[in-house]
Amino acid sequence: xxxxxxxxAVICSxxxxxxxxxxARADSHLDIDYAELQPLATESMLLDITRVGERLVAVGERxxxxxxxxxxxxxxxxxxxxxxxxxxxxxxxxxLWASGHDAVIITSGDGGNTWSRQHFEPERQQAVxxxxxxxxxxxxxxxxxxxYLVTADGGQTWQDATVDEENDFHLNSMIRxxxxxxxxxxxxxxxxxxxxxxxxxEPMELPYAGSMWGAIPFSGDCxxxxxxxxxxxxxxxxxxxxxxLETGTQASHIHLRLWQLFGSL
Numbered sequence: 001x002x003x004x005x006x007x008x009a010v011i012c013s014x015x016x017x018x019x020x021x022x023x024a025r026a027d028s029h030l031d032i033d034y035a036e037l038q039p040l041a042t043e044s045m046l047l048d049i050t051r052v053g054e055r056l057v058a059v060g061e062r063x064x065x066x067x068x069x070x071x072x073x074x075x076x077x078x079x080x081x082x083x084x085x086x087x088x089x090x091x092x093x094x095x096l097w098a099s100g101h102d103a104v105i106i107t108s109g110d111g112g113n114t115w116s117r118q119h120f121e122p123e124r125q126q127a128v129x130x131x132x133x134x135x136x137x138x139x140x141x142x143x144x145x146x147x148y149l150v151t152a153d154g155g156q157t158w159q160d161a162t163v164d165e166e167n168d169f170h171l172n173s174m175i176r177x178x179x180x181x182x183x184x185x186x187x188x189x190x191x192x193x194x195x196x197x198x199x200x201x202e203p204m205e206l207p208y209a210g211s212m213w214g215a216i217p218f219s220g221d222c223x224x225x226x227x228x229x230x231x232x233x234x235x236x237x238x239x240x241x242x243x244x245l246e247t248g249t250q251a252s253h254i255h256l257r258l259w260q261l262f263g264s265l
Contacts, residue, residue, distance in 0.1 A: 032117060035063030035080040042066045042074040047100075052091040057112040059086035059098045067112045079114040082106060084122075092133045097155060099128035099141055107155055118155040132174045132182075140198060142171035142184060150198075163192050163201045173214040175223065183239060185212035185225050193239045204239040 038044070046060035057067045058074075063084055065077040086100035096108040098115070102122035106115045119141075126147040133139035141149040141158065146168035149158040163171060163184065170187035180197035189209035192201040206212070212227035222236040230250040233242045 032081045033083045035065070035077075035083055037076060037078060038062075038064075041076040047085070047087045048089045048098075050089045050091050050096070052094060052096055052111055055111050057089055057091070057096060059089045059100070061085045065089075065098065065112055065115065077108075077112055077115065080106065081115055081117040082120070085127075088128060088130050090131045090133060092136050095136055095154070097131055097133065097139065099131055099143075101127040103128055103141075103143070103147065103149075105131075105141060105149075105155060105158065119149070119158050129171065130173045132176055134176060134197075140174060142174055144170045146171065164190065164203070170211070172212060172227075175215045175217050177217065177221070177238075181238060183215055183223060185215040185227065187211045191225065191239075207233060207242050207244055 041064045044061055044064050046058045046064070046066065049056060049058040051057075055067055055069050056071055057065065059065050063080050063082040063086060065080050065086065066074045067077060068074045082100075082102075082104045084101040084104045086098050086104075088100065089096060089098040094109065094111070096112055097105060099105045102120060103124055103126050104117065105119035105128060106117050108115045126144045128141045128143040128147065128149075130143070131139060131141045137152060137154050139151045139155060141147070146162065146164065148161045148163050148171065150161050151158050167190055169190040171184050172187065173185040174182060176182045182194040182198050183204075184192045184201070186192065188211055189206055191204050191206055191212055193204050194201045206225070208231045210228040210231060212225045214226055216224045216226070218224065220236070221238060222234060223239075224232055224234050224245070226232040230247045232245040232247050234245055235242045
């Protein structure tokens with residue numbers, strides 16, 4: 001007599017379906033749209049990348065998550081519970097979080113092979129632009145129109161908070177110094193700093209009133225903000241004074257995120 005679980009495996013094999021794929025389809029009653037497996041996913045628009053162990057994991061449009069163990073050959077993750085564009089991916093230890101449009105936040109504990117959804121609010125029409133986890137439990141997600149979410153349980157629940165009650169400009173990138181000070185690069189000249197690990201925030205006055213896309217800490221207390229029309233600026237006193245850097249271009253410096261990842265600064 002064939003045991004039920006063996007019969008199930010035989011049927012899957014006969015139909016050419018993996019158990020993983022069937023598991024994803026089984027969640028359809030939860031109103032989760034999984035990212036489609038596409039042969040050119042590794043060549044699609046990818047917006048952020050991180051390391052988990054020796055593996056590189058990148059995310060991008062249509063919920064695509066791709067990973068590589070050598071940086072040369074890439075493959076698409078099979079179980080990703082979103083089709084929203086993913087804009088950010090971070091790791092702490094062996095745990096990954098990715099986030100993006102529709103305020104979606106997903107997580108993986110197996111190096112990015114499979115993911116589960118933790119947060120999703122498409123009705124808000126806000127996108128998570130960046131995340132920061134100080135440890136495996138405490139994290140922050142920031143984004144468009146002043147989006148600011150915090151978690152103290154590894155992302156199982158997220159609570160609304162605020163940086164600026166009077167403005168709702170986009171919050172694009174967050175960094176944290178070892179002593180708990182934090183900085184946020186934001187839209188339209190609105191960038192912020194916190195002396196108490198994100199409990200309270202105050203605006204910073206930058207020499208350029210345009211949008212800043214990212215922030216990169218380097219060399220002790222020094223930080224570079226970069227953004228619209230090739231603007232980049234440096235501060236070594238936690239945002240009290242800033243110096244414009246000559247970049248020789250008017251292109252936005254999104255590529256500086258990769259410099260940070262691979263240690264070129």
